[in-house]
Amino acid sequence: MTLSNRIETVESRLSEACRRSGRKREDIQIIAVTKYVGTEQTVSVLNHGLLHLGENRWQDAAAKWLAIGGDQAERRPDVAGQAVWHFIGSLQTNKVKEVVGRFTYIHSLDRPSLAEAVQRRAEHLGIVVPCFFQVNISGEDSKHGLAPEQLIPFARSVANLPNIEPAGLMTMAPNEAIAERSRPVFRGLRQLRDELNAAAVLNKPVTGLSMGMSGDFEIAVEEGATWLRLGTILVGRE
Ligand SMILES: *Cc1c(COP(=O)(O)O)cnc(C)c1O
Numbered sequence: 001m002t003l004s005n006r007i008e009t010v011e012s013r014l015s016e017a018c019r020r021s022g023r024k025r026e027d028i029q030i031i032a033v034t035k036y037v038g039t040e041q042t043v044s045v046l047n048h049g050l051l052h053l054g055e056n057r058w059q060d061a062a063a064k065w066l067a068i069g070g071d072q073a074e075r076r077p078d079v080a081g082q083a084v085w086h087f088i089g090s091l092q093t094n095k096v097k098e099v100v101g102r103f104t105y106i107h108s109l110d111r112p113s114l115a116e117a118v119q120r121r122a123e124h125l126g127i128v129v130p131c132f133f134q135v136n137i138s139g140e141d142s143k144h145g146l147a148p149e150q151l152i153p154f155a156r157s158v159a160n161l162p163n164i165e166p167a168g169l170m171t172m173a174p175n176e177a178i179a180e181r182s183r184p185v186f187r188g189l190r191q192l193r194d195e196l197n198a199a200a201v202l203n204k205p206v207t208g209l210s211m212g213m214s215g216d217f218e219i220a221v222e223e224g225a226t227w228l229r230l231g232t233i234l235v236g237r238e
Contacts, residue, residue, distance in 0.1 A: 001236075003041075003044055003045065003048055003235075003236070004048065006233065006234055006235075006236065007048060007050070007234065009233075010030070010217075010230065010233060010234050013217075013218055014028065014030075014217070014218070014221065014228075016218070017217075017218040017221040017222060018221060020222060021221060021222040023221060027226060028221060028225060028226060028227075028228060029052060029226065029227050029228070030050065030052065030227075030228050030230055030234070031052045031053070031054040031086050031088070031210075031227055031228065031229045031230065032045045032050040032052060032053055032054065032230060032231075032234055032235050033053075033054040033055070033056075033088065033213075033229050033230060033231030033234075033235060034053050034054065034055060034064065034231075034235055035054070035055050035056050035057070035060055035061075035089075035231060036231055036232065036235065036236070036237040036238060037235055037236065037237065037238045038063075038064070038238060039063060039064050039067045039068070041235065041236070041238065042064045042067075042068060043067070043068060043076065043078060043079055045235055046068065046079055046080060046081050046083055047078070047079070047080045047081070049081065050234075051081045051082065051083055051084055052083075052084050052086060053068075053083050053084070053085055053086065054085075054086040054087075054088045054107075054229050054231075055085065055086075055087065055088065055089070055103075056087070056088050056089025056090075057089050058087075058095050058098045058099055061085075062098075065085065065102055067079075068083050069083050069085055069102065084104050084105070085102060085103040085104055085105075086103060086104065086105045086106075086107060086227075086229075087099050087103040087105065087106045087107065087108065088107045088108065088170075088210075088229055089108060090108050090110070090134075090144040091106065091108050091109075091114060093113060093114055093117045096114070096117040096118055096121050097121055100118055100121040100122055100125065100127075100129055101121070101122075101125045101127065104129075104130070105129075105130050105131070105132070105167065106118065106129060106130075106131045106132070107131075107132040107134065107170045107210050107227075107229075108132070108134045108144065108145075108170065109131040109132065109133050109134060109158070109164070110133065110134040110135075110144055110145050110146050111146075111154075112154065112157055115131075115154075115157065115158050115161060115164060116161070118131065118161075118163075118164060119161040119162075119163050119164055122163035122164065123162075123163045127163065128162075128163050128164070128165050129163060129164055129165065130165045130166075130167040131158075131164050131165065131166060131167055132167050132168050132169060132170035132208060132210045133146065133151060133154065133155065133158070133166065133168075133169050133170065134146065134169075134170045134171065134172075135147075135148060135151055135169055135170070135171050135189060135192060136148075136171070136172075137171045137173075137185045137188040137189055137192070138171075138172075138173065138174045138185050140174060143172055143174075144172075145170075145171065145172070148188070148192055151169075151192060151196060152195075152196060152199050152201055155196055155199075155201045155202055156201040158202075159201055159202050159203055166202050166206050167206060167208045168193065168206045168207060168208020168209055168210060168226065168227075169189050169192060169193050169196070169206070169208070169209060169210070170189075170209075170210035170211065171185060171186070171188075171189045171210075171211050172213075173185040173186065173211070173213070173216055175215070176215075177215070179215055179216040179218070179219050180219065182212075182215075182216040182219050182220070183219050183222075183223060185211075186209075186211050186212070186216075186219060186220050186223035186224070186225065187223050189209060189211055189223075190209060190223055190224045193206060193207075193209060207226060208226050208227060209224050209225050209226050209227070210225070210226070210227040210229065211223075211225045211227075211228075212225045212228040212229065212230075213228075213229055213230065213231065214230055214231060214232040214233035214234070215233075217230060217233075
C-alpha cells in the first residue's frame with residue numbers, strides 16, 4: 001500500500017467512527033508517528049499534508065529533525081509544510097535540553113522532577129510548552145505515567161510552573177490484539193480529565209485527550225480522543 005492509500009483508509013475509518021459517535025472530524029487531530037521510518041518517508045508524510053509528527057526518542061528523531069525541522073538554512077529544500085513535532089515517548093530528564101524548544105508538544109509529562117526540568121529549560125528559552133500529563137490507566141507495570149490518584153496533586157504543582165501549559169491527558173492502552181479491550185482505558189482517561197477540570201486545580205480547564213494508536217484508534221475516537229497517534233497503520237514501517 002502507498003502512503004496515499006493508507007491515508008485514505010485511515011480517513012475513511014475515522015469518518016465512520018466520527019459518524020457512529022456523533023463527533024466532528026475537525027475536532028480530532030492526527031499525529032503521524034514516524035519513529036519506524038527514516039528521513040525520506042518522513043519528508044513524504046509532510047508533503048502529503050500531515051504536519052503533526054510524533055517521535056518517542058530523541059536519538060532516533062535527531063537526524064529527521066535536523067533535515068526537516070532544523071534551521072531554515074539546513075533544511076532540505078523539498079520539504080513543503082512546516083512540521084509540528086510531538087514528543088510522545090517517555091522523556092528522560094537528561095534529554096530535556098534536546099527536546100524542549102525543538103518539539104512543540106510533550107505528551108509524556110509524568111513526574112514532578114521532569115516538570116521542573118521542562119520548566120527550567122522553557123524559561124531559559126523564553127517559551128511556553130504545551131504538555132499532556134501521561135496517566136497509567138491500565139495499571140500495567142510496563143507502562144509509564146502517573147497513577148490516577150497522583151494526577152490531581154501533580155496538576156496542582158504544574159499549575160505553578162508558568163512556562164508549562166497543560167494541554168490535556170495522555171495514555172497508552174495495553175497492546176492487545178482485541179481493540180475493544182482499550183475502551184475502558186480510554187473511557188477512564190476521559191473521566192479523569194473531567195474530574196481534573198471539576199477539581200479546578202489548573203488555571204483553566206483542559207480539553208485534550210491524546211489516546212488511540214494503530215490498533216484501537218476508532219475506539220479512542222468513540223471515547224473522545226482529540227489527538228490520535230498513528231504509526232504503523234498510517235506511516236508504515238521500514
Ligand atoms: C509508537 C507509538 C505510537 C504509534 O504506534 P502504532 O501502534 O504503530 O500506531 C503511539 N504512541 C506512542 C507513545 C508510541 O510510542
